Amino acid sequence: MADDHTLVRQGLSPFIGTLGDQVTILEAETLDDAVSRVQADGPVDLVLLDLNMPGMNRMAGMARMREAAPDAPVVILTGSIDADDVHAAAEAGASGYIPKTLNATAMVNALRLVLSGERYFPSFAFNAPPRAAAAEDPAGGGGAAAGSDAGGDNPLAKLDDRETHIVSMMVDGATNKVIARELGLQEVTIKVHTRKIYRKLGAANRSQAIRIIMESGWSARAPHQP
Template sequence: MQILVADDHKLVRDGLKPFLQELDPGADILDAATLSEALQAIEGAPNLSLILLDLMMPGMDGLDGLVQIKAKVPNIPVVIVSGYSTRDHVVAAVQSGAAGFIPKTVSGTAMVNALRLVLSGETYLPSSSFFEDPANQGAQPIAPKPAAVPPPFDRLSRREGEILAQLVEGRTNKEIAIALSLQEITIKVHLRNVYRKIGAANRAQAVRIALQSGWIMPPVIN
């Protein structure tokens, strides 16, 4: 497997490599810092399976660079990895051929889960909690738009939904317990209920079901 990481920040490229090797320990990780370098790397990568693309690197000119890349490798999934994400950015990227959009603020484990989903042929979109408000200089999350909770997630209690959201982010039971000020045994009990309600056999399956369904934690309605 060959994976191309196209980002003009070397720190980002190097930081992603350990997580990408979780997808395949023998993966050949290719680097590119500009659009032209990315296009050259694609030409010399016969076993390319995945492309991670930063929309802001030199030569991109918005989504035009994505369109150029998809024209060269229409059957290779391209995932946008960006530090700036609004709903409009995400929708436009997917309409231009992206197989997913991952904010740089997600945990490494959540990113790996999302990339596994993309490699299985699905499209990954971020939770609404990651969308930023341009009017507030990208500093404040936009409240998710009200939407009906899809089955079987409508069977989850508020607490169970909170725990599932933490699970999708790749957190351990101990980390979830600390974040929610609960006992670890309580987290285990809630997770058993979550698995039963959504039809999951284990932790990994619960994450996959949540990602594939596009489920997001609904906002609290006051």
């Protein structure tokens, strides 16, 4: 876990410690320190990088870490809630992007999702196209209608209320087990629902489903009741 704020590292460590039975956390304050720790004490199972700590140089720092730890998922941990940063991280190969505004439970769920081989990116970044794309098409008339529900081609329109509720938890990083507990259902029932969701979305797996959901203009519109 690399972050130049000691308070952040100390605050997150207890929650990260719940990700496994025996979790060893290597801490660093700069990217150079993080790369050195990984090379000296690795291999590691997960890397958390603060986007704005010394040495990062934005996504260039993530590329350095991916070279140092090629088999470990790299997750950006940041105070930035800029959609362009989320898109840049996804394009650069990050396995996740966690804003520091996220609550602890959602963060842990997101990290569990990443450790299971999936990717996590907050849905807010996909409710509108990046600024560069918007500048090219200010009227929003070209390309895929990623932020619109207009027309009958949006796959989200195929989901019923229960499935939409489950989707809202999926994009927040909840596993099937967590979703089942929250909804008071058996985990096998959630698996049936998720398979139906994949089929309706035309997705082969969870990560593909989440990507389709985000690209289709997801806006956290799940019903409040189960």
